[in-house]
Amino acid sequence: MDLSTLDFSALLQLRTDVDAEIRRRESEEKAKAAKQVMELIRTHGLDLQELATKSVKAVATATRKPVDAKYRHPDDASLSWTGRGRKPLWVVTWLDAGRSLDELLIK
Template identity: 40%
Template structure:
């Protein structure tokens, strides 16, 4: 590693050095990622898969919709599953004296 006196460098030289270091770090990281990717691809091939096959199946997450648990007393098109933030109509019905069981479906 080069030993030099940073105090002796001009602002222009320091900025150039900073830019060169940032570029060196970026290219080093890119080389490391490429090397890791090549190793993983080789390992996947040894197991009989492509890396794309393994990555695409690992990232697929399907969520099953939760059936509604509560229905608006006057507008049956408005429903709520009971998860997440309470809808305004539900909060208003509770404050008006209705019980959650009164709005329960089934």
């Protein structure tokens, strides 16, 4: 299909039709997947409630523990940074002043 041959209104209609077909197929795929899951549950004698509980527990135990600070401001102990992610403003200011990040290392 050569889209360049379609006029604007035809393109808009095509987009509407494509979006509707995508929603329809997504619904079909979800229903098919749910049916397969239920068949597996029945085949293996699993309890859906038990699976859901185990899944929630697995997510809860997968949470990360906080990372210890690696850098601390020498004049203000309340300013610390783990060294991960974006540098805090106080670190950027420190570095812009020509100071070294090594000076902030917690020993």
